[in-house]
Amino acid sequence: MRTLISVSSLSKRYRLGLKEKQAETLAGQIGNIIKSPWQNLKRLRGLNRFGQEDESVFWALKDVSFEVKEGEVLGIIGKNGAGKSTLLKILSQITEPTLGKIEIHGRVASLLEVGTGFHPELSGRDNIYMNGTILGMTRREMDSKLDEIIDFSGVEKFIDTPVKFYSSGMKVRLGFSVAAHLDPEILIIDEVLAVGDFEFQKKCLGKMEDVSKSQGRTILFVSHQMEAIRNLCSKCMLLKDGQVIATGETNHTISKYLGSYQFSLRKEFFDIPNASIKWVAIDPKGIENGEFILEVCFESSRHVQYPVVGFVIYNQLGAPVFGSNPRFHKEDYHPKGGKKGLIRAYLKELSLHSGIYKISVWFGDGLNDFEHHEDVLAFEYLSPNSYTQKPNPLIIGSFDPMVTWEAETF
Numbered sequence: 001m002r003t004l005i006s007v008s009s010l011s012k013r014y015r016l017g018l019k020e021k022q023a024e025t026l027a028g029q030i031g032n033i034i035k036s037p038w039q040n041l042k043r044l045r046g047l048n049r050f051g052q053e054d055e056s057v058f059w060a061l062k063d064v065s066f067e068v069k070e071g072e073v074l075g076i077i078g079k080n081g082a083g084k085s086t087l088l089k090i091l092s093q094i095t096e097p098t099l100g101k102i103e104i105h106g107r108v109a110s111l112l113e114v115g116t117g118f119h120p121e122l123s124g125r126d127n128i129y130m131n132g133t134i135l136g137m138t139r140r141e142m143d144s145k146l147d148e149i150i151d152f153s154g155v156e157k158f159i160d161t162p163v164k165f166y167s168s169g170m171k172v173r174l175g176f177s178v179a180a181h182l183d184p185e186i187l188i189i190d191e192v193l194a195v196g197d198f199e200f201q202k203k204c205l206g207k208m209e210d211v212s213k214s215q216g217r218t219i220l221f222v223s224h225q226m227e228a229i230r231n232l233c234s235k236c237m238l239l240k241d242g243q244v245i246a247t248g249e250t251n252h253t254i255s256k257y258l259g260s261y262q263f264s265l266r267k268e269f270f271d272i273p274n275a276s277i278k279w280v281a282i283d284p285k286g287i288e289n290g291e292f293i294l295e296v297c298f299e300s301s302r303h304v305q306y307p308v309v310g311f312v313i314y315n316q317l318g319a320p321v322f323g324s325n326p327r328f329h330k331e332d333y334h335p336k337g338g339k340k341g342l343i344r345a346y347l348k349e350l351s352l353h354s355g356i357y358k359i360s361v362w363f364g365d366g367l368n369d370f371e372h373h374e375d376v377l378a379f380e381y382l383s384p385n386s387y388t389q390k391p392n393p394l395i396i397g398s399f400d401p402m403v404t405w406e407a408e409t410f
Ligand SMILES: Nc1ncnc2c1ncn2[C@@H]1O[C@H](COP(=O)(O)OP(=O)(O)OP(=O)(O)O)[C@@H](O)[C@H]1O
Pocket: 014, 015, 016, 058, 060, 078, 079, 080, 081, 082, 083, 084, 085, 086, 087
């Protein structure tokens, strides 16, 4: 199979704050040009004139290398700020890399941040033509695709309205439809599932599957929704702090992502003085027995009279699905005060759909919260209910109680 994308030692540096602005002014730019080549080389590497790393320098991508072959669907995952969007922007030629080399063989269509790639003053229809022209399509090719694009987008009523009047959902609908129907060799999609309603998400996933499986196109897909990544991607790459941590089989890479979540967040806790959470875990034995047991270990430099932990479980879209706190169950909860302790929450049944969930925890003494940690743990849950056992992005909501049905006809 041909290699369509080849990225080697790619790095992207941003300059933060004042220095970035200075370089954007004419005086700043002239100053940069007349600096010696040696100074310019140091600047490129983010070093100040003493050869030390400049404090205003921030590397959003560091030494990233990978290849994508024809027909592959590569999922790109990682926490917020890991560098996923920056990578896609560079591959779509919206941003320049600072260092490194990229080779792309084929036409690229991308759907990045909402509205990029659209001219706000032009109508939806004109924007479709503009995008097609950028991709090198002829007017006739465009004419043959137009109805399909408009139909898929569902914005036909507004197709002659300037795009600046579109809602963000409408822009995403049109943007996705244009990108997916213009027969690009490479389709780049950044978290399209986060915007747009449920029906449209379903349509997009179906279309991407069609583009990859029946048309054999190459796709790069960023998402925080692991079910979507799992369903769609043949390969997956995990980014962390701008670096590639893992590339390979999708399930394997997703497990690494979830593992890294747990570890990096736990580690941070060890530096917190006074009363603090030391670690948070889900008892694996509990899961085996169909129970969900959350364990929170705390340690304090002083006696905590009434140690209390609260938690909230969030779904992949960041929506809270469930929370609890022993303050709501005062009659059952009688902790002995102390400096160290382990607090457990027992849930007989989690009753959630299969999927990936995150937990935030609080720790306090019933009067005050000492600490609050978001996304302290991520876990994958497989529902015991047979119809939702396989993660399925098309299932509505997060709760999965045992439901039985009956019909009577009259
Ligand atoms: N124009 C910019 N100037 C300075 N820093 C930037 C700029 N664009 C992005 N960054 C920083 O680069 C880092 C990587 O950002 P990026 O948007 O690529 O992350 P991401 O993995 O896509 O995150 P998310 O999941 O939140 O979308 C972040 O720390 C971000 O703040």
